[in-house]
Amino acid sequence: MRKLFLLLYQIKTFLIFVILELICLLLIVRYNKYQNVAFLNSSNQLVGTIFKITANIEDYFILKSKNEKITIDYTSLQMQLDSLKQVNSELVKYQSNLQHQLSTFDTTLKSKHPLNQFLVDTSLNFEYIPTKVINNSVLHERNFITLDKGSDAGIDVDMGVICADGVVGKVVSVSRDYATVMSLLNTRSTISSKVVGELGTTKWIPYNHTKAKLIDIERHLKIKPNAPITTSGYNSIYPEGVMIGTVYKAELLKEESHYNIDIQLSTNFKSLYYVYVVKKFKKEEQLKLEAKSYGE
Amino acid sequence: MENKRIGAQIINFFLYIFVHILFTKELVLYNTAFCYCYVAFLLLLPSNIPRTLALFIGFTTGLFIDMFYDSIGMNAAACVAITYIRPYLIKALSGKYSFENSNVISIHSTGFQWFFVYAGTLLLVHHSILFLIDTASSQFIFYSLNKAFFSSLFSLATIILLQYLVGANTQRSR
Numbered sequence: 001m002r003k004l005f006l007l008l009y010q011i012k013t014f015l016i017f018v019i020l021e022l023i024c025l026l027l028i029v030r031y032n033k034y035q036n037v038a039f040l041n042s043s044n045q046l047v048g049t050i051f052k053i054t055a056n057i058e059d060y061f062i063l064k065s066k067n068e069k070i071t072i073d074y075t076s077l078q079m080q081l082d083s084l085k086q087v088n089s090e091l092v093k094y095q096s097n098l099q100h101q102l103s104t105f106d107t108t109l110k111s112k113h114p115l116n117q118f119l120v121d122t123s124l125n126f127e128y129i130p131t132k133v134i135n136n137s138v139l140h141e142r143n144f145i146t147l148d149k150g151s152d153a154g155i156d157v158d159m160g161v162i163c164a165d166g167v168v169g170k171v172v173s174v175s176r177d178y179a180t181v182m183s184l185l186n187t188r189s190t191i192s193s194k195v196v197g198e199l200g201t202t203k204w205i206p207y208n209h210t211k212a213k214l215i216d217i218e219r220h221l222k223i224k225p226n227a228p229i230t231t232s233g234y235n236s237i238y239p240e241g242v243m244i245g246t247v248y249k250a251e252l253l254k255e256e257s258h259y260n261i262d263i264q265l266s267t268n269f270k271s272l273y274y275v276y277v278v279k280k281f282k283k284e285e286q287l288k289l290e291a292k293s294y295g296e
Numbered sequence: 297m298e299n300k301r302i303g304a305q306i307i308n309f310f311l312y313i314f315v316h317i318l319f320t321k322e323l324v325l326y327n328t329a330f331c332y333c334y335v336a337f338l339l340l341l342p343s344n345i346p347r348t349l350a351l352f353i354g355f356t357t358g359l360f361i362d363m364f365y366d367s368i369g370m371n372a373a374a375c376v377a378i379t380y381i382r383p384y385l386i387k388a389l390s391g392k393y394s395f396e397n398s399n400v401i402s403i404h405s406t407g408f409q410w411f412f413v414y415a416g417t418l419l420l421v422h423h424s425i426l427f428l429i430d431t432a433s434s435q436f437i438f439y440s441l442n443k444a445f446f447s448s449l450f451s452l453a454t455i456i457l458l459q460y461l462v463g464a465n466t467q468r469s470r
Contacts, residue, residue: 013347017380020355024376027369028429047363054318137365139327141430144366180366206436207327 041173041180042135042146048178051146055134066273073164126239128276129153131179138185138209138269145181145272150174158237160278166243166266167191167231168275179277184244185209185269193244194232195223195261202229202244202263209269211248214261221259223250229263236280236287305341309357312337317364320454328443329450334361335422336455338379339415342399343386354379367430374425378418389414403459415455419448 008015042051059066131153135146149155151174161168161181169189173180182189184204191202193214200217214229227247233240248264316334323331338354345353358372365371386401389410403411423444431440 013351013380016348016351017376020351020376021373024355024358024369024373028373041368042364042366044363050317050364135364139324139330140365140367141436142367207439 042144043150043173043175043178043180045175045177048134048146048148048150048175051134051178052148055132055148065271069271069273077164125281127154127279127281129155129279130274130276131155132274133272134178136183136269136272138183139207141187141206143183143185143269144172145169145183145275147171147179147181147275147277148177149277150177150179152176154279155179155277156279159280160238160242161275162238162242162278163267163272163275165268166245167238168267168269168272170237171277181275183269184212184265184267191238191244192232192234193229195227195229195247196221199232199234200229200261210265212245212263212265214247214263215258217259217261219252219257219259223247223259223261225250237278239278239280301342308340309337313357313360315458316361321364323450323454325446325450329446330443331454332419332423332426332447332451333454333458335375335378335419335451336415336458338375338382339418339455340401341379341382343383343401344399347380347383350379350382351376370426370429373429374422377425378422381421382418385414385417403456408456411456411459412452416448416452419451419455420444423447423451 042048129149131147131149133145134148135144137143137145145161145168147155147161155171155174157171157174159171161171167184169181169183169186171179172182184191184202186204187206189204193200193202195214195217198217198221200214202212202214204212217223225247229244229246231238231240231242231244243266245263245265245267248262250262251260253260312334316332320331320333334357338350338357341350341353354375355372358370358375359368361371361375362368401411401414406414424441427440427444427447428437431437
């Protein structure tokens with residue numbers, strides 16, 4: 001026994017080396033479990049504060065390009081608003097028409113009509129929290145983004161993050177004042193997406209920050225270049241119809257049952273300044289309901 | 297004397313980490329060569345530091361850096377590995393330089409050639425481990441090795457330059 005201890009003492013450096021390496025490997029492999037531990041992430045208070053200070057200094061150097069970007073975003077939003085106003089005025093006309101028709105119906109029937117409850121529920125489903133990007137990377141295989149707002153602003157894990165151009169990523173960890181976002185440019189990220197009404201999954205293949213892959217689109221469909229790819233809205237992270245990108249190249253290999261589609265991403269991940277965290281109302285209700293139905 | 301040296305090492309730790317995070321973290325050449333100059337802190341630890349202590353210092357440094365990269369464990373694994381092989385390398389290379397009068401490792405005390413071989417080897421090991429762990433699939437393995445090689449060159453150049461920059465002061469005060 002004594003000899004054993006003596007031996008262990010002699011190789012203690014080696015043992016500690018092995019133990020520390022095993023801890024590291026455990027942290028790397030079980031990453032998904034530990035990424036919620038804000039202490040080990042860039043969303044921890046110390047790291048967040050340092051990033052915020054550096055981002056504030058950097059701001060002065062990129063002020064001009066930033067302003068240009070914001071102006072472009074603003075004009076595109078203004079254009080969208082104009083077209084939406086037009087659609088809205090048409091809808092108002094249509095609605096008044098319908099209301100008129102409805103009033104001619106029997107009043108007792110009206111209140112019992114099952115469609116009525118849908119007409120009442122016109123409240124917004126999503127809230128957008130504007131935040132600033134204080135740390136960003138595009139060159140690694142697993143890229144993350146740090147935001148300057150956290151749980152105090154209502155941000156929580158598993159919320160979607162979008163910008164004016166399109167999808168950015170998903171919140172993976174929050175502290176009081178900062179949040180870490182898993183960028184779309186991460187080999188672990190998947191986004192449920194839609195192209196010409198068909199469901200697929202968007203995945204990123206390193207190392208090109210302007211391209212991604214769309215998988216699970218069956219070969220009987222007709223996919224043309226430049227067709228828009230948007231989020232499907234079938235999970236509780238992103239709203240429906242947020243832009244992901246356009247079809248860059250759709251290949252049909254001989255023995256494959258699915259398309260091989262390259263996406264030209266619409267978001268410019270190299271110049272992310274301001275992004276929006278998407279907060280879905282009634283998300284818990286939806287998740288609970290889904291979990292319940294899966295359980296049965 | 298001993299306290300003074302520990303204090304100097306702690307200042308070194310924060311200095312290298314902050315220089316790395318504030319400046320060299322953003323330095324990337326041709327999307328291939330990354331600069332990890334914080335490794336210099338581990339390279340420049342005194343040669344007579346207890347091995348187990350060095351391992352823990354490496355582990356802590358790595359984890360601290362990992363927080364900034366959101367890559368839990370990757371830098372830590374690489375740092376623990378180089379702190380483990382460091383004493384063996386010093387022993388193997390000591391034929392060209394003896395540590396009889398001082399345990400300080402720096403380009404001024406050991407000479408350029410010795411430091412170049414020593415730092416180059418350890419940086420290559422560190423970067424290879426780091427980039428190979430980062431590679432999720434085997435199809436990018438050559439790309440990663442390529443990155444590791446050029447990053448080592450870049451880090452080595454930065455570390456040597458920093459040595460001349462900082463070292464000029466310490467030599468005067470000695």
